Amino acid sequence: MSNSSPTAARLSTLDRGLPVWIGLAMILGLGIGRLMPGLGDVLESFTIGGISVPIAAGLLLMMYPVLAKVRYDRLDTVTRDRKLLIASLALNWLVGPAFMFALAWLFLPDHPEFRTGLIIIGLARCIAMVVIWNDLALGDREATAVLVALNSLFQVVAFAGLGWFYLDLLPTWLGLSATGLDVSPAAIALNVLVFLGVPLAAGYLTRRVGERRRGRDWYENRFLPRIGPFALYGLLFTVVILTALQGEAITSQPLDVARIAIPLLAYFSLMWAGSFVLGHALGLNYPRTTALAFTAAGNNFELAIAVSIATFGVSSGQALAGVVGPLIEVPVLVGLVYVSLWARRFFTDSSTATSVAVPVTSKDSS
Template sequence: MISKSKVTAKLSVIDRFLPLWIFVAMGLGVALGRVYPAIGPALDAVKVGGVSLPIAIGLFWMMYPVLAKVRYGKLQSVSANGKLFGASLAFNWILGPILMFALAWLLLPDQPHYRTGLILIGLARCIAMVLIWNMLAKGSGEVAALLVALNSVFQILCYSVMGWFFITVVPTWLGAESTEFHVSMWEIAKSVLLFLGLPLVAGALTRVGFVRSRGEEWYEKKFLPKVGPAALLGLLYTIVLMFAMQGDKIVSLPFDVLRIALPLVLYFGIMFTSAFLLSKKLGFSYQETASLSFTAAGNNFELAIAVAIGLFGISSGEALAGVVGPLIEVPALLALVYLSLWLKDRLFPADVRANETAEPKDQATSLAQGGQLR
């Protein structure tokens, strides 16, 4: 078995110090927003699907290399696992929204605006950044792609209805003040098309085109190692811009940020660990377990922020809660990547041995190729 020091030595600088770079990117973004207050409005001047164009570019930059890695020929065999898809639907569209609703009401009973913002986050299932966390945790790219596609379809069909139910109907049942909620299916569909559809099509066409012209071996060993690092650079770029646009709010209301952060931290931890343990009990492989757990825990903060701003305004408490979402999600899910890899060694020894046998000479490839983070 290859030692940890040898693995670390062969990782790129970005891979080896990824947690540091993420926190630096967050700090740089907040600092830029404080030093240059006009940067937020400037970046937000042009929008695509309700999201700043520079951030939309960053999301594409981040997702394209990951989706170019997916072996689309294996999707049919993965899609036959009905138990996996059933578990994903249950976590994403039943447990997740109910858990976030419960945490928001339990911990923010006196803050209806922040509470509504958190509920919007809980309803927006992840279709973008989750692919990065899944890659880093060495989950299955094929399973993650299918679960994200499934979430996208349900997001288009269910987000508006569930938003109306949890924000307007349920509070009335509880005897509390309700909030009007109107978001069209087309608005959700545009978000899905832009943030998942375009990079998915680009990644699939890239793989099919190059494999046909240059062969599978060239694509896997020559092309992917070159394009792969772009995913992590795109992640850092996106984080800087996100926090630059909202840094002033984050710094000016620190106590409010902490109150919003608490239910988010609990949410990410509960969703991930419950999905991970149930997946293990159901007999899923580690790769399937990691993919299911990260898609269950992650959220589509781009959509939640866009909806909050569109319905309640950019200076609203709902929008602030949406902004705090990625502030907490980025470090929280990065920590869960390490937890996932730690659990892999202890709960999935057969998968560990299989990986060591299958890749004895390439155990320390870059994160860009295999998501190695240990």
Template sequence: MPPMPMLSLLDRLLPLWILAAMAAGLVLGRAAPGIGAAAEAIQVAGVSLPIALGLFAMMYPVLAKVRYDRIGRITADRRLMGLSLTLNWVLGPALMFALAWLLLPDLPAFRTGVIIVGLARCIAMVLIWNDLARGCRETAAVLVAVNSVFQIAAFAGLGWFYLVALPGWLGLPAADAEVGFSTAAIAGSVLVFLGVPLAAGYLGRRIGEARRGREWYEGRFLPAVGPWALYGLLFTVVMLFALQGEAILAAPADVARIAAPLLAYFLLMFALATVAAKVAGLGYGDNAAVSFTAAGNNFELAIAVCIGTFGVTSGQALAGVVGPLIEVPVLLALVYAMRALGARWYRGENEPR
């Protein structure tokens, strides 16, 4: 049974919607040259208010779906949690660092943006990919919740390590010498654009279930707010490309070069994760959840951090914007790959639930 019919029209055509949003942003930027000044007039944590609202709209619906009361049961599985944490916080950032330096040695701003994408572990779209692949929803939700908390605690430190410390140890130019990297700025961006929606998602679920019950919360409230994640994404892309349009049109080859390490990363991480999960003895549902969590990246957070730290018209922000353009079609294709692997490796465990 192919996964595509499970998607809404908006979800199925998301790559096309993103392309349309990019085109609309380019047209808007050309038609309204003063949009940049207007967008920057009011800022939140160094990000223009319209983009900040779009980022929050992307993050909140997904975090509102997490069942925070089930974290303990799944986190008790040390094999699963150990593998997921290793893939997400050790192998993933290291692989993106290597690919960025290998494929973008002469483009420091784009390289820094790509490395930041590698540090931002997926906490949003992974739930969609996992569901399409018939992975375990509860495992995916727990991994999302754990990554959300771990990201707040570790993101800034990892940013310093991969952008400043490690390049220095290897004799490479450090990001602070090139672009004025600020650990404090990244920590602030993470707290605002991840911490706030995470707190809102947690408190919203607690209050909603306490007052109206879980059946109402998950059966009526979540379906009502869920589409806003994609609306927020599309709105943010429109605004970003309206502000980045001149740079994109001036150097399309740079966009293609940014895409190269991202494409290699998604494919390599997925392959490594699926094999590692199989070797570790995880069932199909857990394998899918671990693999998509490891392969995907939180481009919403990466965009927010790049904008807040380096500016909305920076090369780092452009690298973040290219992320969803590459990730969405690639991860959608990997849904089919996961289903095919399930049929071979798990003898029907991935049958529709």
């Protein structure tokens, strides 16, 4: 393949077709959900501690290969980057929830269920799919691992309190209608443990044992390319399950889905763009700016869906908004991967990425 296109040259053939695979997975999921209207109830019956087993399986399969690529011996270089850490915390826990609250009330003042669902999405900061988007955009894997871990910690201690603030206290102060949200910190901790703790531990142990027994060269150039494609398989499986979960509701309520989609489009696009510009303004290099932008724009949809279903029911408007969330997030952030790769030209140090030696999903990029 010609090296004339920096973007194309760094993506594998499998990765370059990602928008097509995502679209086909959504169509398949919607078709399954439409033809089998009871499938959502069946899928919801496979839960452990409020966590959907099919969704968990897809996400764990998706996250493990990427977290196995992280160079854990380099994490100290990220923790010393105060600008990156402070910017990420501010974007995720101050700007993101407030921005989603404003969009929800601006676009859905007459739909309290959908509005509440969007606010819950804004409160659930990303700890899962962001690793895929960052890797595809050639971002800093180590920085993403640290930022995701930081988000996870804050998610456990802050989610319930922020839910009370944005759904109850702040609307009351502003003279708006309030909605209660009763969510257990223990349930959030379990969510974080399953969706981050398990694949993170597996990735760390795989690298540690693999390098010790076979050496880094074998691990980087033989083992990682073999497991890489499973990240995409897990992503596509998850998309199919999510669309099938509410396939009937999505296809039978297109206007409601469109109303939910508009603020979500604005949120994901503007959060990513603002964070990317901020990273550049702070003097971060391209890999870390990319990590900052995707961790700020992405959301923990698995937590948002679980909380919405547990609190309001599987057939509620809040649950519908929760499912629509990733259906908008996935194609938007896939598109922003290509925007990010195009924007590398504006960074004089874009070639300094230290974590892109192994392509995301294939053995080579030809």
